[in-house]
Amino acid sequence: MLQQALPPDKPLHVGDALKDKLRHHWIDCIFVAFDKMHDTGTLSCPFPISSILKHNPTILPSRLSFEVKLTDVDTFYELKCRLCADGSRMTEGIDFSESYAPTSDADSFRLIIALASSKGYRLIFYNVSNAFQTNGIDDPSKRHYLRLPPLYQQWFKQRWPTHPLHSTCHDWKQLVMQTLRNLQGTKDAGHEWYQLLSKIF
Numbered sequence: 001m002l003q004q005a006l007p008p009d010k011p012l013h014v015g016d017a018l019k020d021k022l023r024h025h026w027i028d029c030i031f032v033a034f035d036k037m038h039d040t041g042t043l044s045c046p047f048p049i050s051s052i053l054k055h056n057p058t059i060l061p062s063r064l065s066f067e068v069k070l071t072d073v074d075t076f077y078e079l080k081c082r083l084c085a086d087g088s089r090m091t092e093g094i095d096f097s098e099s100y101a102p103t104s105d106a107d108s109f110r111l112i113i114a115l116a117s118s119k120g121y122r123l124i125f126y127n128v129s130n131a132f133q134t135n136g137i138d139d140p141s142k143r144h145y146l147r148l149p150p151l152y153q154q155w156f157k158q159r160w161p162t163h164p165l166h167s168t169c170h171d172w173k174q175l176v177m178q179t180l181r182n183l184q185g186t187k188d189a190g191h192e193w194y195q196l197l198s199k200i201f
Helices: 014-019 023-039 106-119 152-159 189-200
Strands: 062-070 076-085 145-147 175-180
Touching: 014 023, 014 062, 023 062, 023 076, 023 152
Parallel strands: none
Antiparallel strands: 062 076, 145 175
8 A cells, every 4th residue: 555645647558567656566566466376376486488489388477456546545555466378379279268258348337237227226246356366277278478577586485595596597588487267468367267157157
């Protein structure tokens, strides 16, 4: 939580965040995002890219998305960071089979509210935190490979200072992670989330 008179600027990318006057706050947000990925079991431990090259997999770049959220108090702002995948390189039929997930537009949403109001119906809304990470990927063939995001090595060393990777790996750019749960940015994440919801409702 940050207190200041005017809302801070939202970094467009990690380079902006590291040059910002709130640099240390943004780094804390990045580390919190990494903690969340670990605590939810979304990503595997990093491993050498050389171990999967024979399968010629698509390796997705990672992206850090930043957000400044308003709070109930005018001068307090919440800084947030989210780790995402860049799914622009994913090819249908190779990296995923389906991407369709139904959504509603603003007009449909207004119509539902109007109908509920006229009929006296009660509307119930669910807000699912980290919705995509709710769904684990049990089928190994549906998992994706992700390059390590910026600052991941520093976070990893801070959390596990004696991990063998620190002594055995000399170039962390040659490491990747596997998605064990769905991740924002992959083209099939929305579809997989919809499939999970379909089994519940």
